[in-house]
Amino acid sequence: MTRSDDTDETKRQAERFRRVRDAHQSEVAEDYVEMIADLIAQTGEARVVDLSGRLGVTNATVTNTIQRLQRDGLVVSRPYRSIFLTAKGYDLATAARLRHHIVRDFLCSLGVDRETAESDAEGIEHHVSEATLDAFRQHLDLMRKRRA
Amino acid sequence: MTRSDDTDETKRQAERFRRVRDAHQSEVAEDYVEMIADLIAQTGEARVVDLSGRLGVTNATVTNTIQRLQRDGLVVSRPYRSIFLTAKGYDLATAARLRHHIVRDFLCSLGVDRETAESDAEGIEHHVSEATLDAFRQHLDLMRKRRA
DNA sequence: CTGATTTATTAGCCTCGACTAACAATGTTG
DNA sequence: CAACATTGTTAGTCGAGGCTAATAAATCAG
Numbered sequence: 001m002t003r004s005d006d007t008d009e010t011k012r013q014a015e016r017f018r019r020v021r022d023a024h025q026s027e028v029a030e031d032y033v034e035m036i037a038d039l040i041a042q043t044g045e046a047r048v049v050d051l052s053g054r055l056g057v058t059n060a061t062v063t064n065t066i067q068r069l070q071r072d073g074l075v076v077s078r079p080y081r082s083i084f085l086t087a088k089g090y091d092l093a094t095a096a097r098l099r100h101h102i103v104r105d106f107l108c109s110l111g112v113d114r115e116t117a118e119s120d121a122e123g124i125e126h127h128v129s130e131a132t133l134d135a136f137r138q139h140l141d142l143m144r145k146r147r148a
Numbered sequence: 149m150t151r152s153d154d155t156d157e158t159k160r161q162a163e164r165f166r167r168v169r170d171a172h173q174s175e176v177a178e179d180y181v182e183m184i185a186d187l188i189a190q191t192g193e194a195r196v197v198d199l200s201g202r203l204g205v206t207n208a209t210v211t212n213t214i215q216r217l218q219r220d221g222l223v224v225s226r227p228y229r230s231i232f233l234t235a236k237g238y239d240l241a242t243a244a245r246l247r248h249h250i251v252r253d254f255l256c257s258l259g260v261d262r263e264t265a266e267s268d269a270e271g272i273e274h275h276v277s278e279a280t281l282d283a284f285r286q287h288l289d290l291m292r293k294r295r296a
Numbered sequence: 297c298t299g300a301t302t303t304a305t306t307a308g309c310c311t312c313g314a315c316t317a318a319c320a321a322t323g324t325t326g
Numbered sequence: 327c328a329a330c331a332t333t334g335t336t337a338g339t340c341g342a343g344g345c346t347a348a349t350a351a352a353t354c355a356g
């Protein structure tokens with residue numbers, strides 16, 4: 001046995017960290033498509049300046065990121081035109097929004113104030129597994145029934 | 149009014165995203181110091197190979213990161229020697245571990261299985277505000293009393 | 297105590313996601 | 327419709343955080 005043995009727990013731990021790193025990879029993509037979907041729903045179109053304002057980054061950063069998203073088949077955009085979602089992008093946006101709302105509502109149901117819930121949900125949503133999301137949903141249902 | 153008006157909500161949203169980005173900045177640091185503290189507590193010392201095994205990255209990556217942490221005053225390490233925490237690093241580790249455990253235990257208390265709770269907590273812990281952490285604590289207390 | 301094994305470091309590379317500054321296209325308005 | 331304001335893109339830079347390959351140091355076994 002070498003000094004640093006690879007126990008099962010060590011491997012599981014490594015796997016957990018790998019998952020967190022993977023989640024980080026998709027975070028930006030999810031945030032963008034979710035916001036693009038919301039913008040289209042609310043204002044009819046999504047433009048670079050809208051995204052940069054809401055994300056708190058520069059136009060240049062958004063243009064850059066949009067190009068990556070286009071490369072990855074999530075959005076379509078022609079130069080100087082507004083941004084559209086592909087079917088794939090739309091699906092991702094829908095899933096992201098659903099998760100986002102569940103996390104936010106769940107935090108609210110614990111008594112966390114709205115703005116904090118909104119803020120924390122933004123970070124948390126990308127790290128919530130299906131199992132945990134189910135638990136959140138169940139808790140929400142419980143609270144709703146209790147109030148009824 | 150220009151096309152893309154900066155409403156209050158837009159500004160708040162931008163602020164939320166900024167906070168998430170800030171949290172990302174400290175994530176790696178927190179994960180490292182927490183793990184270093186645990187290793188020292190459990191095995192007497194923290195070495196590069198221990199960290200790389202548990203984090204699921206290469207030795208080179210760990211060495212690199214440790215240099216950054218040293219630059220930031222969180223750890224002390226001499227070449228080919230094991231790694232120590234500064235007072236600042238120790239404090240950060242302690243705070244991180246506390247949060248980590250609350251998040252994990254909270255998820256468990258919702259009925260999420262241990263391994264999933266452990267895994268999700270790893271990602272979630274960095275995005276939980278004090279207010280939300282308090283809500284988690286309260287919920288945990290409630291569950292404990294209910295069982296008693 | 298020397299040779300083999302393990303561990304750590306260095307060098308060089310990559311992508312992502314941020315920035316600024318300069319420039320190009322679009323849109324608005326006098 | 328021409329000038330100006332707004333928006334979008336490009337080019338170039340940076341740090342974080344990954345990687346591999348080569349090398350160096352430390353440790354262990356015989």
